[in-house]
Amino acid sequence: MKRSLTRETLVEETTAELLAYLLNGEINTTALTQSLDYEGLDIRDWDRIKRIHFCLTEDVQDFITALPDRIRRIKTEHQREHVETQGEVRGSIDWSSTLRDWSDTGYADQSRYVCDTPYTEYNIPENRVLKRLLWKIHRTVTTELEDIDYDWRREYWTDEQINQFSRLYKQNVHLNRITDGQRLTVTGQDLTAARRSRLTLYNDAHALYDTFERLHADRFDPDIVELLGETLIAPTSTPRLFELFCVFRITRLLNEYVPGFQLQPIDGDTGALATLKTDDQRIEIYHDATGNLSFHEVLDADDPPEHSAFKRYYDSVFDYRDVLSELTGDKSDPVLYRGRPDVIIEIYETGDTVDQLQSVLIGEIKESEDYQVFKQGLEELLRYRQFATHEGYLIESSDVSVSNLLITNGVQTSGVSDVVTHLNGKDLVLAAENSDQESEWLQNMAGALSTSSVESH
Structure with a gap:
């Protein structure tokens, strides 16, 4: 039996999880934009992500394709x-x-x-809706998508399609006689006129405009959920997709099966992807972020190590700093270690004034069934464990328990470690489908979290 998850399964499972969180407002969309990580897009703005996905939909594609013929019969x-x-x-x-x-x-x-x-x-209500909609699409396509030189973009918008649409928007005699879309304000009466028009051009323009506005307002109605489901995950690389799947599934299982904790709406003020709370505790879940921890160790120029081998490494770091500055003018910190785990789960005891860190789970996720990749992930995870700091090194703090989770996509291990819990991605699928697997998985997770207040269901 194959132990790894296919890309198709990952897309299906991740989309379902993500849309459920969006529907309930239980995920930090600011942090989500970093997790999606599309090739060619350096985006930290959820509104930009939504605009892009709106323009990737089949309905928008069909509307723009039919526009040259329809615009000849524009209403005046x-x-x-x-x-x-x-x-x-x-x-x-x-x-x-x-x-x-x-x-x-x-x-x-x-x-x-x-x-x-x-x-x-030409500046009649129906045309104001049309021109404002076309401005929204044109702005996004030409400023967000046109310069992206990746295959996934061309699957939605070819270079020729972008050029044809841009020429039509800028040069069409009918569109040019309508006020510039950026300066237009669309009213409720304008939208009503477009919706009631006898021309399909305006009916479709109204429907798309309404969809855009609801998407922009985070109104996740069923059709908006379907829109995001069709476009939100597909361009993501498979390793990143596997990470998202694991983080989303961990979040859901903690929410459903760890007594007392419930997912909370995210207000955007935190860097956590998701937060669970009880009356006196809080769980913060981070993906590809260091959370409130630090994994950054700078060497002290005045304190070289005594061991000769460590001293040579120490000297090479400072040599690199100095030579880089001489050759390029660039600066480099003399860093012993810098890292960022794939997932961090922090558990706090919450009080009236100060929240006390109680437990930390550090996780590494590898989308591979290769044994060498498993060993690489294990090595990285244990290094994170040694260098994790929060007002001092966690590993040396008796007040904070530190546990470690390694997830791979198909690697099988026969032994058990007191330091690291190893899971397969398929274990996370089975945990949501089978009650026996739920119990086994949650026991592992409860042990990994190492906190007396988190017990298996």
Whole structure:
């Protein structure tokens, strides 16, 4: 029986977990943007992520593809305006206004006329909705997506599609007669007019505009959840996808099966991906972040080690600092160690004034069934354990228990360690499907967390 999870399974499982958290507001979207980590996108803004995913949807693709033909039948209104002319007539003469003007000027110039001049009005409600929507899409495609030179982007927007849409938006004679989208304000009456229009162009524009606004407002209605489910995970690399799956599944299992703790809505003020609380304790879950810990050890220039081998390493670090500065002008800290675990779980006792760190779980996640990768992950994990600091080294603190979790995608180990708990990704799938597996997994997790207040269900 294959012990590893396929990419298809990871996409399905991770999407389901993520959308459930988004639906309930139980995940920090600011931290989430770092976890998604799309190739070519350096984004720390959840609103930008949502704009991009809106433009990746099939509905937007279909709307833009059909736009060149539809725009030829754009709706306008024929109106008249009073225009004063000199020696010419434009439209029909408004004799009442003209005679009044002559009388006011003592009939000095009877070559002046007030005319009802016909004109075509493009700034009607339906077109305001259309132009504002196209501005939102055009801005995102040209500023967020166009310069990304990766295959996943071209699967959604080819270079030719972007160029064609940009030319249409900037040069189409009909669109140019509508106020610039950036300066438009769309009202409820405008949206109603677009929704009730007999033209499919405006019905679809209204539907997409409404979808965008609800997505922007984090209103995760069923269709918004479906939209995110179709686009949110797919471009992510498989190793990152596996990390997300593991962190999301750990979070759900802690929420469902550790007595007393419940996931809390995230207000954005914390760097944690998710938070669980009881009346007197709090669990903070971090992905690809150091949380409130530090994994950074700087060498002291005035305190070289006595051992000759360590002394040579010490000297090489300072040599690198000095030579790098001489050759390039760049600065480099003389660092003994710098690291960042894949997952950190911190447990605090909460009080009226001070929250006391009680327990820490440090986790490393490897999307591999290769034994050498397992050993690499184990080595990294134990190094994190030794260098983790929180007001002093955790490993040396009797007040804080430190536990270690290594998750791989298919590696099987036959032994048991008191220091490290090893799980397979498939164990996390089975834990959510089978009550016996739930009990076994939670016993491992409870042991890994090493806190008397967290017991298996």
